Amino acid sequence: MVKDNATPENLAKATTEEIKRINPLIPMKAKVTKIIEETPDVKTFYISKEENGQMVVPFHTAPGQLAMLSLPGVGEAMFSATDAPDHLQLSIKKVGTLTDELHEIVPGQTVGIRGPYGNGFPMDQIKGKNVLFIAGGIGLAPVRTAVRYCVDHRDDFAKLHLVYGSRSPADLVFQYDLFETWPAVRDFQVSVTVDRGDDNWKGNVGFVPAFLEELKPNPDNTVCIICGPPIMIKFTLGILDKLGFTAENVITTLEMRMKCGIGKCGRCNIGSCYICLDGPVFTLAEMKKMPNEY
Amino acid sequence: MKAFPKAKLQEVLKTLASKGTLYVPALVDETHRYYPYRADIQVSLEQNSAISPKEIFFPSTEKIYNFTAYGIDGDYEEILPDRTACVLFGVRSCDMQAILCMDDVFLTRGYIDEYYATRREGATIVALGCSKAGADCFCSSMGLNPVEHEGADAQLYDLGDYYGIQGRTEKGEKVVEALAVAGLLSESSAEVLVPEEFVLQVDSEGIAEKLQAMFEHSLWDQLWRKCINCGTCTYLCPTCHCFDISEKKKNQHCGVKIKCWDSCMFNEYAMMAGGHNPRPSKKEKVRQRFMHKLRYFPERYGKYQCTGCGRCIAKCPVNLEITDVINQVREAKVNG
Structure with missing residues (x-):
């Protein structure tokens, strides 16, 4: 799915020809x-x-x-x-x-x-497929960049489905997109849940993994883009596996502390990958090959 | 081979210093490091410097830009080092290899670090072959030749009473030419002195490959125990390149952005806003350091990030030695 950034062949491709002679800092x-x-x-x-x-x-x-x-x-x-x-x-x-x-x-x-x-989501490789977006809390911010791309290039993708959850209705980000913009897009199912409702909340109450299990999205010809708190990711990945999503078709972003942003200062490495340069986007299959240190 | 008598070293250095900045290993206040040459400096080529020449290209602290603070119409003013030529004299094979490691980090993979590049581009490196190995030296175990390094612009050889010199690049030839013009060079057919067998040896062959399957190995459960996270190893290491970017306010409106050496041994190094630290304890920090040198760097850049200079071995307060780690990795049972 995504290019395997960690392989020496791919890393060697970044030759001096691509080097930008501006002060990047x-x-x-x-x-x-x-x-x-x-x-x-x-x-x-x-x-x-x-x-x-x-x-x-x-x-x-x-x-x-x-x-x-x-x-x-x-x-x-x-x-x-x-x-x-x-x-x-x-x-x-x-x-x-x-x-x-x-x-x-x-x-x-x-x-x-x-x-x-960073590398960004492999939108070209998702073309023609269904896209399942899953986000928790502020994790919708990176996911939204992909959602907006799919909405702007609506004909390039099959069905779109977003499953989003936050702690409470007040903690739902991008409500103007969730409840206005996106539901109006053709073939775009928007499913929102909250951990705890309030008096006005009429939507689903419950955690994202359980909500996802209920919704049972079909894994056929579908790529999943998921971002959120580690605990949500952990349990949701279990459900995705149960639903039949393969590790190659699950894409997420990783977060590490960064200073330079250009692969020099050292701290954002996970194994031999620098998240600022080779990430933040990885498939679950790629992540399984990386040290579990994030 | 062209050569000059060791007795004429001062004249050689004076000649080179007259062409531009010349860095030489010298003892000042008992610290052996590279200093700009002066006639009264105590040049010391007997053994490798305690502090590597990396600080010439990558100073421990440097200003990167000035800023005027937010709230008013702020702006940024780049602070670049002078693009002047310099000569580094007496760089050993281990430190020459380390400079190539730094080149990989700072000059390749899509971005150039302008601060490093500006200093590095103007530099001519005159390497010095070792004729004896220090007690903590193990460069030969890391695949290097202590007598010469092909990455240097010019190479000095120990010929006993003489230093032989060979230019390797255009910049290096200029150094040789300057010495020839000054009438300092003669022909010598003396044998190049080479070190006797190294006291410290380790088999590094295949270690990077073996470590691929050893991230979760029980080896790491013990190795960290004596480490005190002092960071001495990373500061003395000629290849450690991690840096922090911080800032200093000059007053309410202006300040300066600073790049300074950082260390994977420190807790703040990878700690994220909100408090999550992917490498929270000594175990992860120690593992990161050795995995970076022996596994991640080779995977990314095709060479070990340890050149066998031995500085970390000499100065580690708790004797956590990289050669010992390499031996333990070699002996470790994978899946154990």
Whole structure:
């Protein structure tokens, strides 16, 4: 499915011809043009750069690719980036020093951004197939990059199905997509669940793995893209296996701490793969060959 | 072979230093490392330097850019080192091999580290063949020839009372030419002195392949026990390339972004926001270090990331020796 990034043959293909002679560590000056409060602890930042008086996308990202966002004086971190015509969207959960600070900023704020980084989802190889998306919590951010691609290229794919869960209705991110945009797309089933409902919640209550088992998606000619908290992934993979999904047809993203984003600083390795360069997207089959250290 | 008398070493160094920056292994305040040559410096070619020349291309700390802080219309100003030529004199085979490992990391695979590249491109490396092996040296076990390294621009050979010199590249030939022009070179037919058998030897053949199946091996359950995660091994290692990127605020509005050596021995190294650490205990950290050197790096770049310089063996406070690890891997039963 995805190219086996770890093999020496593939790594050797990255020859000097592909080398970009720019200083890859210097961020591009960009501006936050819009901030959407998705949930109490998740915000989506629209980021553009100014070019000849117009706000344009800083750089384009393929589905699943990453961008390094920085607040000078605070820090820098890697996030999944969603490509849009004139901006990038970064959906960021408040979890640490940098993200706490990011949640305080207002539109108009200057930030630094560099990228795109990583391999991205193998959308070309999924063409013509059914796609089952599974996400938990903020894991919908990377999955959404693939969903948007499939929606934008609707005729290239067969049936689409998203199974998404969060802790509570208030923690559902991208509700405008979940309940408005995506249900209106042809042959796109959107199944949403929450761990605990509230007075207004009429949808499913329960964890993603159990919900998935109930929904029984058909594995025939279907590729599954799954992102979420490790515990959800762990139990969902068991269900996918039971349903008949092969490891080659299950794709996920891995997360490690990153600093340089260009495969030099060392820390994001899992075995001989650098997640910033060779990842973050891997098939389950590839992951089974990697050391279990993430 | 062209050669110069060892007695004329100072004249040779003066000649080279007159053409540009010359780095030589020297003793200053009892620290043996590479310093820019000065007439009054105590040059020491008797044994390899305690600190490897990696810091010339990859300093322990360097500024990478200035920034003006957010909130106002911030901007970034690149800080690149000067693109000046320099000569490194007396680099041993182990450290030459280490520079090639660093080249792989910083100059290939899609991106060039401009800070490393700027320094590296202007450098001419004059290697020095070893005529005796130190007590902790094991380069021959890691597949290197202590007497010469083909990656060098020019090679010095120990001929007893003379140093023989051969240019290998255009840059290296220029060094030889400069010495010839200064009238320092003569012909010598003396035999190149070579080290006697190494005291420290280890069989590294096939270790990378064997380690592929040993990530979960019980070997790792014991190896880490004496490690104190001090990071000395990684800082002294001529091939360890991990770095951190951090920043320092100069005032409320401006600051500087800094690249500095990091170590897989430290807890913050792989710790993610939110507190998850994929390598939480000493066991995972120690395993990462040895697996990186002996398995991951060979898989990625086709060579061991240990060149047998022996610095980590010499300075490890708890004697956790890589040669011992290699021996244990060799003897280990896979599936055990």
